[in-house]
Amino acid sequence: NAGVMQNPRHLVRRRGQEARLRCSPMKGHSHVYWYRQLPEEGLKFMVYLQKENIIDESGMPKERFSAEFPKEGPSILRIQQVVRGDSAAYFCASSPLALAGELFFGEGSRLTVL
Amino acid sequence: GQQVMQIPQYQHVQEGEDFTTYCNSSTTLSNIQWYKQRPGGHPVFLIQLVKSGEVKKQKRLTFQFGEAKKNSSLHITATQTTDVGTYFCAGPAQGGSEKLVFGKGTKLTVNP
Numbered sequence: 001n002a003g004v005m006q007n008p009r010h011l012v013r014r015r016g017q018e019a020r021l022r023c024s025p026m027k028g029h030s031h032v033y034w035y036r037q038l039p040e041e042g043l044k045f046m047v048y049l050q051k052e053n054i055i056d057e058s059g060m061p062k063e064r065f066s067a068e069f070p071k072e073g074p075s076i077l078r079i080q081q082v083v084r085g086d087s088a089a090y091f092c093a094s095s096p097l098a099l100a101g102e103l104f105f106g107e108g109s110r111l112t113v114l
Numbered sequence: 115g116q117q118v119m120q121i122p123q124y125q126h127v128q129e130g131e132d133f134t135t136y137c138n139s140s141t142t143l144s145n146i147q148w149y150k151q152r153p154g155g156h157p158v159f160l161i162q163l164v165k166s167g168e169v170k171k172q173k174r175l176t177f178q179f180g181e182a183k184k185n186s187s188l189h190i191t192a193t194q195t196t197d198v199g200t201y202f203c204a205g206p207a208q209g210g211s212e213k214l215v216f217g218k219g220t221k222l223t224v225n226p
Contacts, residue, residue: 033214035216043202045216048213056212058213101162105157106156
């Protein structure tokens with residue numbers, strides 16, 4: 001049973017470019033959460049999605065960031081016009097039910113903005 | 115806003131010594147979860163506590179949930195080098211939100 005799959009694992013972008021991070025939840029999980037982690041910091045909630053719906057995006061910056069979880073395919077976190085401050089590890093987590101228990105995290109996508 | 119605080123931020127121990135990390139929430143929690151993140155790795159779920167005053171053990175790890183359900187602790191007996199990593203506590207956000215709020219974590223290093 002494959003775990004949460006994230007790709008790419010590492011991504012380098014120049015300032016002003018776009019970054020697209022993908023997350024395929026565990027089989028049978030319909031709840032996806034995106035978290036951002038800066039070096040030596042905790043996990044900051046960004047967005048919570050169910051299939052085709054954004055449930056809570058209170059942690060997402062209002063500009064340049066967007067997320068989706070289409071009916072078919074992975075969840076995507078998109079960052080437009082990246083800046084150096086976007087450099088971080090972005091973790092996706094999934095669960096079968098909303099906060100019924102543990103979150104299963106992917107291995108993360110580490111974005112470096114030059 | 116709701117805050118989940120952990121202390122200490124860093125802890126360095128000799129192998130074989132005990133280790134404890136403390137977690138405090140500014141609000142009452144319906145449950146609390148603990149995660150471990152190895153260096154360069156991703157968070158991995160350790161346990162969830164739900165009941166007031168609950169104590170759970172996993173081998174050398176002992177987890178406790180406070181009576182007021184606002185604080186928790188993780189104690190590791192006789193640390194080993196495999197215990198190295200950052201330990202995070204997390205609780206549901208206030209107001210019925212379905213997101214988890216994480217503490218900043220306690221980074222444990224173990225000297226062999």
